[in-house]
Amino acid sequence: MRLILVGPPGAGKGTQAKRLVSQLNIPHVSSGDMFRAAIKNGTELGKQVQEIMKQGHLVPDEVTIKMVIARIKEDDCESGFMLDGFPRTRPQAEALDAALAADDLSLDAIVLIEAADEVIIERITGRRTAPKTGAIYHIKFNPPPEGVEVTQRADDTEEAVVQRMKKYHAETAPIIPFYEAKGLLKSVNGLQTPDQVTEDILSVLGVRKS
Numbered sequence: 001m002r003l004i005l006v007g008p009p010g011a012g013k014g015t016q017a018k019r020l021v022s023q024l025n026i027p028h029v030s031s032g033d034m035f036r037a038a039i040k041n042g043t044e045l046g047k048q049v050q051e052i053m054k055q056g057h058l059v060p061d062e063v064t065i066k067m068v069i070a071r072i073k074e075d076d077c078e079s080g081f082m083l084d085g086f087p088r089t090r091p092q093a094e095a096l097d098a099a100l101a102a103d104d105l106s107l108d109a110i111v112l113i114e115a116a117d118e119v120i121i122e123r124i125t126g127r128r129t130a131p132k133t134g135a136i137y138h139i140k141f142n143p144p145p146e147g148v149e150v151t152q153r154a155d156d157t158e159e160a161v162v163q164r165m166k167k168y169h170a171e172t173a174p175i176i177p178f179y180e181a182k183g184l185l186k187s188v189n190g191l192q193t194p195d196q197v198t199e200d201i202l203s204v205l206g207v208r209k210s
Ligand code: ADP
Pocket: 008, 009, 010, 013, 031, 032, 033, 035, 052, 053, 054, 056, 057, 058, 059, 060, 064, 084, 085, 086, 087, 088, 089, 092, 155, 164
């Protein structure tokens, strides 16, 4: 299955992707995670994107497209993938389409996790991640177990979130009609519990929970 998860920052894309990939047996391809790994490893790409990300701006399309398209051409993505955080702009959506079409492939669905702006700031500023496992926690909604070391993302400040929300509305929301026109769009309400959201996603995809 070739899937895209889309939604505003804090909608729960990472949380849901981690739950769904084991269920669907496809790799989780997160452009944000790939950029953060590049920063952590001190690569040229990492140096290039660090400041852009910290301020909540978007990494240029050509850099992002090159990285993600190369990733989905790897062997483990042959039978499918779950894209999280990509595409985020119209040129990215078109580049993805073209790359898949060149290999006679197409997307199965794009799942939009809807969340109102009002809840986003609280979700993002309370987000914590465990560097060792990549698990995503929230200080209030899903507190890390005692003894688990967690860190806060450099771009999870209120200032950067406001910027990311602006980018979402200006650049990412406009890709939704592009997929709707292709009949691929499925929407779920991201304001429910994580379990309910997972259930809804599996249901709109027509997958039975095992
Ligand atoms: P969120 O959890 O807010 O949805 P991500 O982890 O997906 O955030 O992305 C974090 C940051 O990485 C973005 O604010 C942006 O700077 C950069 N980034 C990730 N994916 C993309 C993309 N597809 N295009 C441009 N920039 C991206």
